[in-house]
Amino acid sequence: DAKTTQPPSMDCAEGRAANLPCNHSTISGNEYVYWYRQIHSQGPQYIIHGLKNNETNEMASLIITEDRKSSTLILPHATLRDTAVYYCIVKGSNYQLIWGAGTKLIIKP
Amino acid sequence: DADVTQTPRNRITKTGKRIMLECSQTKGHDRMYWYRQDPGLGLRLIYYSFDVKDINKGEISDGYSVSRQAQAKFSLSLESAIPNQTALYFCATSDFLGRDNYNEQFFGPGTRLTVL
Numbered sequence: 668d669a670k671t672t673q674p675p676s677m678d679c680a681e682g683r684a685a686n687l688p689c690n691h692s693t694i695s696g697n698e699y700v701y702w703y704r705q706i707h708s709q710g711p712q713y714i715i716h717g718l719k720n721n722e723t724n725e726m727a728s729l730i731i732t733e734d735r736k737s738s739t740l741i742l743p744h745a746t747l748r749d750t751a752v753y754y755c756i757v758k759g760s761n762y763q764l765i766w767g768a769g770t771k772l773i774i775k776p
Numbered sequence: 777d778a779d780v781t782q783t784p785r786n787r788i789t790k791t792g793k794r795i796m797l798e799c800s801q802t803k804g805h806d807r808m809y810w811y812r813q814d815p816g817l818g819l820r821l822i823y824y825s826f827d828v829k830d831i832n833k834g835e836i837s838d839g840y841s842v843s844r845q846a847q848a849k850f851s852l853s854l855e856s857a858i859p860n861q862t863a864l865y866f867c868a869t870s871d872f873l874g875r876d877n878y879n880e881q882f883f884g885p886g887t888r889l890t891v892l
């Protein structure tokens with residue numbers, strides 16, 4: 668199963684774009700990349716997912732490199748409420764999501 | 777009302793006790809999951825169920841059992857709790873959306889379990 672690598676923590680100023688990187692160099696051709704976030708110790712919340720093309724929704728944008736070995740989650744205008752742990756996940760065998768330790772994003776006023 | 781609920785929200789128990797964590801959902805999803813989360817780590821899958829007749833072991837099923845009583849209910853049991861099962865436990869649900877197996881998961885609020 669493919670694994671992901673993320674920086675353990677990042678800071679971003681409020682109102683700026685937060686760009687969260689993720690490496691998934693062993694991803695296979697049919698594996699999706701998912702992003703979830705977890706605020707404090709609440710249940711994780713789905714943000715976005717993608718396979719090959721860039722994706723955008725009301726929460727974020729997902730940029731996937733052409734070789735699919737890495738991706739970037741973009742929160743276009745970060746607010747204090749975006750402070751959370753962000754998980755980049757690829758789907759493994761048997762429909763399981765393989766979770767890493769994530770990136771703790773701190774939005775500063 | 778929340779779509780995915782878990783009871784209890786907090787539980788303290790002693791080593792050797794049997795304990796059950798319950799999960800209910802009103803989303804009408806067929807798939808349900810149990811995860812545990814240890815401090816500073818991501819989630820690890822314990823068991824998952826694709827329908828009421830289907831139960832599958834996840835990454836860390838030893839020491840746990842589950843029961844899928846109905847489409848909406850999925851319970852996790854610790855037959856004889858031990859201290860290293862102290863963790864945050866999450867239930868999740870998802871729907872099956874077809875050929876790409878995409879499964880956005882919806883999580884409950886979690887149960888904080890402490891085993892003394």
